Amino acid sequence: MALSHKVVLITGAAHRVGAHITRVLHGEGANIVLHYRQSAAGARALQQELQALRPDSVALVSGDILDLAVLPHLISEALGCWGQLDALINNASTFYPTPMGAVTGDQWDDLLGTNLRAPFFLAQAATEALRAQHGCIINIVDIHGERPLKNHPVYSIAKAGLVMLTRALACELGPEIRVNGIAPGAILWPEQGLDAAAREKIIARTFLKRQGSPEDIARAALYLIRDAGYMSGQVLTVDGGRSLNS
Numbered sequence: 560m561a562l563s564h565k566v567v568l569i570t571g572a573a574h575r576v577g578a579h580i581t582r583v584l585h586g587e588g589a590n591i592v593l594h595y596r597q598s599a600a601g602a603r604a605l606q607q608e609l610q611a612l613r614p615d616s617v618a619l620v621s622g623d624i625l626d627l628a629v630l631p632h633l634i635s636e637a638l639g640c641w642g643q644l645d646a647l648i649n650n651a652s653t654f655y656p657t658p659m660g661a662v663t664g665d666q667w668d669d670l671l672g673t674n675l676r677a678p679f680f681l682a683q684a685a686t687e688a689l690r691a692q693h694g695c696i697i698n699i700v701d702i703h704g705e706r707p708l709k710n711h712p713v714y715s716i717a718k719a720g721l722v723m724l725t726r727a728l729a730c731e732l733g734p735e736i737r738v739n740g741i742a743p744g745a746i747l748w749p750e751q752g753l754d755a756a757a758r759e760k761i762i763a764r765t766f767l768k769r770q771g772s773p774e775d776i777a778r779a780a781l782y783l784i785r786d787a788g789y790m791s792g793q794v795l796t797v798d799g800g801r802s803l804n805s
């Protein structure tokens with residue numbers, strides 16, 4: 560229970576990787592402030608699952624992180640639960656193709672807003688609370704923040720910005736607050752789906768020749784919170800070696 564009495568706010572935590580991070584950190588004793596936007600049923604189910612293990616340990620907060628007015632409210636709600644905030648995990652994301660020639664302003668605003676603008680302003684809103692606890696921020700980036708994904712230029716731009724945001728905030732918020740990122744590779748396939756041939760091609764390009772697990776990302780988050788006390792401004796790449804392959 561290495562994270563006993565720690566409070567962690569995780570955005571987009573009702574399903575997929577966010578839910579796995581929630582389970583792992585909760586299992587280490589953390590109290591979780593679980594943010595969701597539309598996945599109310601999934602958020603409540605996850606809350607019930609975890610509170611059956613440890614009562615009064617998971618609080619739910621909802622809101623559209625594209626609305627900047629919502630972000631300070633998320634922090635104040637988190638503080639209202641246990642009176643402190645020790646870690647912020649910017650996990651919420653949108654992902655879909657935007658082929659050149661068909662990109663709209665709404666798509667640009669959505670992808671940049673969710674993946675870049677919201678993490679910045681949420682970190683800004685959380686600064687005072689995190690500073691009081693000598694806490695940390697973790698941004699869930701993407702290997703495509705360093706190497707663009709075909710037909711996803713806007714998403715790739717947003718994640719590249721999130722990499723720089725991680726480094727810039729480490730500069731701005733130290734020494735009290737550490738800021739790091741995690742760049743997943745082939746962990747979960749997109750909700751839009753990929754055919755078998757596309758999946759096999761991706762796996763073939765990883766040096767470990769297998770798909771990763773959401774547990775790998777959750778364990779990386781645990782490391783950054785619990786063990787990486789002298790680490791800031793870094794991005795952990797968890798991709799089986801895929802980003803090393805040309």
